[in-house]
Amino acid sequence: MTWPLAVVIIVMMVVVGKVMAAKYRAQGGIITDRKGNQHWIGPGASSVDTEDKVQTKREVEDLRERIKVLERIATEGNSLDAAETKRISAEIEALRDKQAD
Numbered sequence: 001m002t003w004p005l006a007v008v009i010i011v012m013m014v015v016v017g018k019v020m021a022a023k024y025r026a027q028g029g030i031i032t033d034r035k036g037n038q039h040w041i042g043p044g045a046s047s048v049d050t051e052d053k054v055q056t057k058r059e060v061e062d063l064r065e066r067i068k069v070l071e072r073i074a075t076e077g078n079s080l081d082a083a084e085t086k087r088i089s090a091e092i093e094a095l096r097d098k099q100a101d
Contacts, residue, residue, distance in 0.1 A: 074088050
C-alpha cells in the first residue's frame, strides 16, 4: 500500500465517521447551531430560539406600552400650549404612518 492510498483511506474514514455521528445526533434530536453549540430538540424540550422569541415579544409589548405613555404625556393639553400639542401629535402620527409603510 502506498502512502497516498493510505491518506485517502484515512480521510474517507474520518468523513464517514463525521457523517454517521451527524446522522445519530439528528436521530436523537440533537442539533448544532452556527456557533457549534449543541441543543437537544425533542419531546418536552424547549428551543432556545422559541425562548428568545417569547422574550423578545414580551419586551416589544413593554416598549409599546412605554411609548403609549410617552405619547400621552407629550400630547397632554396642560403641559404645553395647544399649537405645540397639535404639532407634536402630528409628528407622532406622521412617524407612525411612516413606520407602517
